Amino acid sequence: MSSSVEQHSPLLRDAAAARRILRQMVLIRRFEERTEEQYTRARIGGYCHLAIGEEAANVGAIEPLTDADYLFGSYRDHGTALAVGSDPAAVMGELFGKATGVAGGYGGSMHLVDVERRFLGGWGIVGGHLPIAVGAALALDYREADGVVLCQLGDGAMNTGAFHEALNLAALWKLPIVFQVINNQYGMGTSVAMASAETELWKRAAAYEMHGERVDGNDVDAVYEAASRLLQIAREQRRPALLETLTYRFRGHSVADAGKVYRTPEEIAAWKARDPIELFAARAIEAGVLTADDVAVLRRDVDTQVSDAIKEAASAPSPDVAHLYDNVYGDAGTGEQFARMDTAAPFGERRETRNWRT
Numbered sequence: 109m110s111s112s113v114e115q116h117s118p119l120l121r122d123a124a125a126a127r128r129i130l131r132q133m134v135l136i137r138r139f140e141e142r143t144e145e146q147y148t149r150a151r152i153g154g155y156c157h158l159a160i161g162e163e164a165a166n167v168g169a170i171e172p173l174t175d176a177d178y179l180f181g182s183y184r185d186h187g188t189a190l191a192v193g194s195d196p197a198a199v200m201g202e203l204f205g206k207a208t209g210v211a212g213g214y215g216g217s218m219h220l221v222d223v224e225r226r227f228l229g230g231w232g233i234v235g236g237h238l239p240i241a242v243g244a245a246l247a248l249d250y251r252e253a254d255g256v257v258l259c260q261l262g263d264g265a266m267n268t269g270a271f272h273e274a275l276n277l278a279a280l281w282k283l284p285i286v287f288q289v290i291n292n293q294y295g296m297g298t299s300v301a302m303a304s305a306e307t308e309l310w311k312r313a314a315a316y317e318m319h320g321e322r323v324d325g326n327d328v329d330a331v332y333e334a335a336s337r338l339l340q341i342a343r344e345q346r347r348p349a350l351l352e353t354l355t356y357r358f359r360g361h362s363v364a365d366a367g368k369v370y371r372t373p374e375e376i377a378a379w380k381a382r383d384p385i386e387l388f389a390a391r392a393i394e395a396g397v398l399t400a401d402d403v404a405v406l407r408r409d410v411d412t413q414v415s416d417a418i419k420e421a422a423s424a425p426s427p428d429v430a431h432l433y434d435n436v437y438g439d440a441g442t443g444e445q446f447a448r449m450d451t452a453a454p455f456g457e458r459r460e461t462r463n464w465r466t
């Protein structure tokens with residue numbers, strides 16, 4: 109094993125760790141590629157945002173979370189759910205709108221959730237989850253619990269008012285939370301340079317007397333090292349932090365965007381040449397913890413796992429329309445109120461849910 113690689117790579121300490129990390133990243137990549145294909149087959153409705161290229165940012169930051177910790181993500185959340193260990197068949201089931209989905213088929217692509225694994229969503233309102241994540245950190249602090257919160261957000265979310273409110277309170281109240289900015293350098297078609305006066309996003313932490321730093325988000329080791337350290341500081345010293353992971357989405361903003369109008373072919377090629385999965389696989393082989401054969405076997409295994417997940421999701425039942433409004437409000441009596449509302453047709457254009465309760 110090369111000592112320089114070993115020194116900088118806690119994830120390469122043994123074959124099992126390297127295999128687990130590589131497998132998670134390969135799983136996310138394959139899952140997302142097949143998701144794109146399933147979308148074109150009209151098995152997925154609504155919006156669908158892929159995080160291909162951002163695997164190291166997700167896996168490296170989520171790996172150090174313990175059973176006491178909580179995770180919040182943005183709407184680009186398939187990789188987040190898979191990295192936290194949600195069942196791929198249940199994640200695909202959610203994308204298909206099936207009853208076996210992680211949110212019972214009610215949430216869809218942007219609203220994945222896995223309470224058992226303390227992944228509290230998947231949020232469609234850009235930046236809207238930040239104050240909620242701060243609330244979770246406040247709850248942990250109030251209860252004197254050990255846990256910390258990891259709150260992921262995009263570079264675009266940093267320009268919402270909720271970002272300011274959340275970071276200010278987190279720092280003021282010394283809450284156990286790490287904000288991870290997954291800076292993929294674009295918010296839809298708008299680059300960071302066109303949207304942010306300060307393009308080194310980590311520096312904004314200083315406005316809240318908070319520690320901020322930037323790491324290479326395509327280097328899973330670098331993300332893991334920084335996330336582990338900052339989560340530990342938040343846990344032990346109640347000091348929140350902002351971790352910027354600089355990365356790139358290989359695909360467009362959503363499946364409806366080719367992502368080529370506002371980015372040059374050279375820029376895309378340069379980032380693909382730094383594919384986070386290839387980088388880690390090469391490092392693991394160079395360090396002697398995995399062989400090229402190990403990597404090939406792992407990729408084949410993951411292919412099968414994702415195919416099985418798709419088959420399982422496709423054959424799962426749809427949710428019962430009679431339960432459409434379950435879990436919307438706590439008060440069980442609201443069903444009657446909904447029964448009188450023409451909620452699917454606010455402008456009277458069509459009545460999709462007619463007689464849904466009969």
Ligand SMILES: Cc1ncc(C[n+]2csc(CCOP(=O)(O)OP(=O)(O)O)c2C)c(N)n1
Pocket residue numbers: 182184232233234235261262263264265266292294295296361
């Ligand atoms: C409050 C709000 N404003 C606008 C939108 C529309 N919108 C959806 S995604 C997006 C860009 C977000 O960019 P970023 O935070 O960088 O996340 P990324 O898509 O790069 O993962 C916008 C503006 C929204 N969902 N919510």
Ligand SMILES: [Mg+2]
Pocket residue numbers: 262263264290291292293294295296
């Ligand atoms: Mg972005």
